[in-house]
Amino acid sequence: MSLDSKIPKGDLADKWTNYKSKMPLVAPNNKRRLEVIVVGTGLAGASAAATLGELGYKVKAFTFHDSPRRAHSIAAQGGINAAKNYQNDGDSTYRLFYDTIKGGDYRSREANVHRLAEVSTDIIDQCVAQGVPFARDYGGNLDNRSFGGVQVSRTFYAKGQTGQQLLIGAYQALSRQISLGNVTMYNRHEMMDMVKVDGKARGIIARNLLTGELERHAAHCVILATGGYGNVFYLSTNAMGCNVSAAWRSVRKGALMANPCFTQIHPTCIPVSGDYQSKLTLMSESLRNDGRIWVPKSKEDAKAIREKRKKGVDIAEGDRDYYLERRYPAFGNLVPRDVASRAAKVACDDGNGVAPTGLGVFLDFASAIQRYGKSDAHSKGLDENNQKLVTELGTKVIEAKYGNLFEMYEKITGEDPYTNPMKIYPAVHYTMGGLWVDYNLQTNIEGLFALGECNFSDHGANRLGASALMQGLADGYFVIPYTVGTFLAEEIRTPAFSPDTKEFKTAEAEVRARLESLVGNKGTKSVESFHKRLGLIMWDHCGMARTAEGLKKGREMIRALKKEFYAEVFVPGTQDEFNPELEKAARVADLMEHGELMMVDALDRDESCGGHFREEYTTPEGEALRRDEEYTYVSAWEWDDNNPVLHKEDLVFENVELKTRSYK
């Protein structure tokens, strides 16, 4: 199979504009006859469904949630990037493009990333027009802050709830289209399979989660916007329902899964506290604007803190190792996520961790409180040397900036982060890998498109902060409404599809058999117990540091686990009812297969890049060692139960010179 990325010819900066001006269009009278299925209603799905509805397509949108407002995009805290250069600090479309390519460790496509940077500014305008209450300055203009891996302030935000506000904006646009009758919304419906007719994606089998009824839905094309697979690690910052099933079922029907081993471990999460834990909570990257990360220099001090004999504040300034500032003076605490996470792991592996489990470092706001307090006292004409007053004023500034995050930390840990430094540790957060798509966001299956986190396209081996929201909305509002036309313009003579053909009936029967075998299994072990074990295997063998030996072992362990799952899992209830355990069982089964593919992919990639860190490939300073000669390609995997087949798409860099990524 040869992979055609369909990247338009011409200068990088003109590709998208020229392509858009020349692409085939679908006339309004034809749009009304063309049906589009959108699966998932997060940022990418909701914005796509709304926009396609506005354009006049007949849209059916599906979510497994009770409402399209619940998707996990809602939990994104920090912000959304856009190359507006409102701060006059040297930002530009090219710089956002360059930062994203470099941040992704040169494993993404130039043309896709440049398009993302181009449309980023439209997203902000669109969201403002929808009424998204972005933070403003005293002049009434939009405010910005900085995120990791960049040296400009281009991140727009709405307190620590940016994802929520953007999703509600897209949800409202979608609600408007639902009320106008342009979009039919299917809540509590989970896609169980994708249906191909004559090689093209023409529909889905969905399960009505309230009744268990299987439904056949046909359309001219299918758009997946079903998020990432971080829950393969069991513990992650993803919501409990996040899963890989829609994408994985498509892979089983021939779609290619690209770069599955590229997962993002976010450096600032609340550390694990016990084995009953169900998920991890992120502390926004925006905190690294003001927080300083450190561990004690001496192992004795670290031990004393772990054993609660000492507190962070008891350690004298000279006895602290601000390791990011020391190792990466140019970017300091704002190095990219992969770099910050690995540095935290090194500090803890060396025995300097501060959480009771040994896996935790400090994120300290004391200097920021002093700095802001002094500045506030100065501007108010008060005594800058009054320590108590300065601390009080500075605390108020920090509260105004990050209040909701500090409160969340306090609720979870029971500790006050204003008086004692936060404890944080890296956790699985985002998956850069996903379904392989071309420039049109179409998979290798005609008529099947993938948007947002569920595709692989824009972030390479590491995603920069505040870029997930940008990509989700770029794909949904500004890319797919155009590129879907390249496929649908050829379909205007195709009549509406019937969901009663043999292809649909066969797919439905297969889904029914699969679900019935799960509920009919005579096992004793809970789905949850398998998911937990899968997560541990993934974390230990395919987590922050990987080795060839570990990956081989991990793959075998997953295969054994899968066998045990099908022999011994117990799923209560029946298929024909509201049955959350059955939903979970089907998702965990798919996560296991996907996890195995991640191991295979990580083993194939004999280099370190971005979030993929192979211990065999490090520089003398312990940094990731890329091997551009051999590995400047996208790994697109065709699934096979025993021997997945690798297809390579070579990445061509015409505008950016591949360099060793340095944040020193």
Added chain:
Amino acid sequence: MKLKLKVWRQQNNKDKGGFQTYDVVAEEHMSFLEMMDVLNESLIAKQETPVAFEHDCREGICGSCNMVINGRPHGPNSGTTTCQLHMRFFKDGDTIVVEPWRSRAFPVIKDLVVNRSSFDRIIQAGGYISVNTGGTPDGNSIPIEKDVAGEAMDAATCIGCGACVAACPNGSAMLFTAAKVSHLALMPQGKVESNRRAKNMVATMDKEGFGMCSNIGACEAECPKEISIDHIARLNREYVGSVFGGA
């Protein structure tokens, strides 16, 4: 800690439902939902049907979780969703009563899971700004006073969980509706259609079977995002404007 849980079990919307009592051993670091996970794992181990409850993000933002705990929506702590409530706020030996939201407009689906689609329909009635994708002016072309943007944000922070309805003796959705009307009416972009919006959303609220507002204020007290009932006053102004042809 050893706890006694009295949990509402109801097979489906037609079933009458009732309380069942369970013993659970929990740790104080657990979240309330993790304690419920422990209960469910123990039921599955006995090949019994686990308690169905709604949950997803488990960080207080998606609005899925919805338990009435000891008579209070989202439990004893103010400004806290069920998923953010931790067991250190309970004592060894406590009996905890867990129920679903109870409201005519939120029918029970199973156990603690209710149907909140009526909220979606209120938003569909006008909880948006009528703007299509593309062709919008530069984001900084309309300056918005910092404090006004902040107030709009406070209203927009609603997570659509429905605690306000569950708390209200009348089962009114005024706080939910008001939060959206207020968020959009405060922004210059949303001002244009604000009267029409208020009228249509209130009409849908009534049609869905939510009760009237009688200024009790339980909604504000139980709202996990601490949304102020001042927004209800703004909704009333917008509504009056729509009836009497105001601005």
